[in-house]
Amino acid sequence: PYDVLIVGGGPAGAAAAIYAARKGIRTGVVAERFGGQVLDTLAIENFVSVKETEGPQFATALEQHVKAYDVDIMNVQRAEQLIAGDKLIEVKLANGGVLKGKTVILSTGARWREVNVPGEREYRNHGVAYCPHCDGPLFKGKRVSVIGGGNSGVEAAIDLAGLVQHVTLLEFAAELKADAVLVKKLKSLPNVTIVTSAQTTEITGDGKKVNGISYKERETGEVRHVELEGVFVQIGLVPNTEWLKGTVALSKHGEIEIDAKGQTSIPGVFAAGDVTTVPYKQIVIAVGAGATAALSAFDHLIRSSVD
Ligand code: FAD
Numbered sequence: 060p061y062d063v064l065i066v067g068g069g070p071a072g073a074a075a076a077i078y079a080a081r082k083g084i085r086t087g088v089v090a091e092r093f094g095g096q097v098l099d100t101l102a103i104e105n106f107v108s109v110k111e112t113e114g115p116q117f118a119t120a121l122e123q124h125v126k127a128y129d130v131d132i133m134n135v136q137r138a139e140q141l142i143a144g145d146k147l148i149e150v151k152l153a154n155g156g157v158l159k160g161k162t163v164i165l166s167t168g169a170r171w172r173e174v175n176v177p178g179e180r181e182y183r184n185h186g187v188a189y190c191p192h193c194d195g196p197l198f199k200g201k202r203v204s205v206i207g208g209g210n211s212g213v214e215a216a217i218d219l220a221g222l223v224q225h226v227t228l229l230e231f232a233a234e235l236k237a238d239a240v241l242v243k244k245l246k247s248l249p250n251v252t253i254v255t256s257a258q259t260t261e262i263t264g265d266g267k268k269v270n271g272i273s274y275k276e277r278e279t280g281e282v283r284h285v286e287l288e289g290v291f292v293q294i295g296l297v298p299n300t301e302w303l304k305g306t307v308a309l310s311k312h313g314e315i316e317i318d319a320k321g322q323t324s325i326p327g328v329f330a331a332g333d334v335t336t337v338p339y340k341q342i343v344i345a346v347g348a349g350a351t352a353a354l355s356a357f358d359h360l361i362r363s364s365v366d
Pocket residue numbers: 066067068069070071072089090091092093094095096097099100101102103104105106136137138139166167168169170171189190193194299302331332333334340341342343345
């Protein structure tokens with residue numbers, strides 16, 4: 060068995076692998092797609108100490124750093140089940156294989172919920188964005204739209220309003236669902252237009268980048284078009300925990316509940332990164348959490364009975 064078996068090869072999993080391997084213990088990483096969400100990212104400008112890089116380049120750097128250590132990387136493998144035994148924890152893979160660990164670190168990340176309208180996929184990273192902390196500054200002085208009137212959408216709109224020329228917030232329901240204090244703040248901003256009962260129908264572009272958004276007024280059925288340069292989709296971040304239901308404790312949003320050491324509800328099972336209840340989903344935060352989880356797993360191993 061592995062001393063530390065890591066499921067997920069994004070920034071959190073890579074950091075966990077490096078920290079575990081540096082303890083000289085048997086470490087394995089199994090990942091569906093080594094690199095994780097950063098593979099879908101263009102510019103990264105907020106990973107502290109790296110002024111500017113690109114997602115695929117960052118993913119290659121992660122992999123090279125992990126490969127500098129004695130770590131088994133099992134890429135393009137999907138975990139389907141976690142089984143916590145008395146001594147060992149098992150991870151069943153889609154290919155039928157079973158991996159065993161004395162400790163396991165879960166770092167399967169998350170994915171942004173998409174609006175699924177024409178233009179969204181085509182213009183992803185070319186005007187369609189999902190992370191205001193990451194991509195907000197790219198739209199400085201421009202016009203943007205935020206899709207979604209829940210807490211994340213309204214927070215994004217407030218955040219962006221301080222950077223961009225104008226924000227149009229589109230909410231499908233008749234009312235914004237965010238906390239009242241956020242809605243009040245949003246309504247006080249001069250450069251924000253709020254449209255409720257609006258169903259986004261298309262993100263338009265010139266073939267290279269976004270140039271507008273179309274939505275249907277749900278009450279009248281009329282379709283409207285707004286010219287702009289950017290669209291932030293803020294309708295939810297979905298943790299990749301479907302395969303863990305009924306095992307580790309999950310929050311009501313499906314995130315793995317962890318304590319400050321990255322410990323889950325199952326002894327010997329730790330978790331890190333976007334898949335957990337950690338506030339703020341960012342690379343630098345996932346990397347720190349991966350290190351925490353690996354150090355906690357090591358701590359668990361040295362306190363467990365010797366066999
Ligand atoms: P992930 O990166 O999601 O990695 C999860 C890993 O688990 C992957 O290897 C995946 O294949 C694997 N996995 C999932 N399910 C399974 C399974 N069942 N079995 C096996 N493996 C599995 N953050 C920033 O800080 N700056 C930015 O500029 C930035 N820009 C972004 C732009 C975009 C378009 C996106 C989508 C995200 C961006 N983020 C940015 C957020 C950042 O990418 C995430 O916070 C970070 O990648 C989280 O790392 P993670 O390791 O927790 O999860």
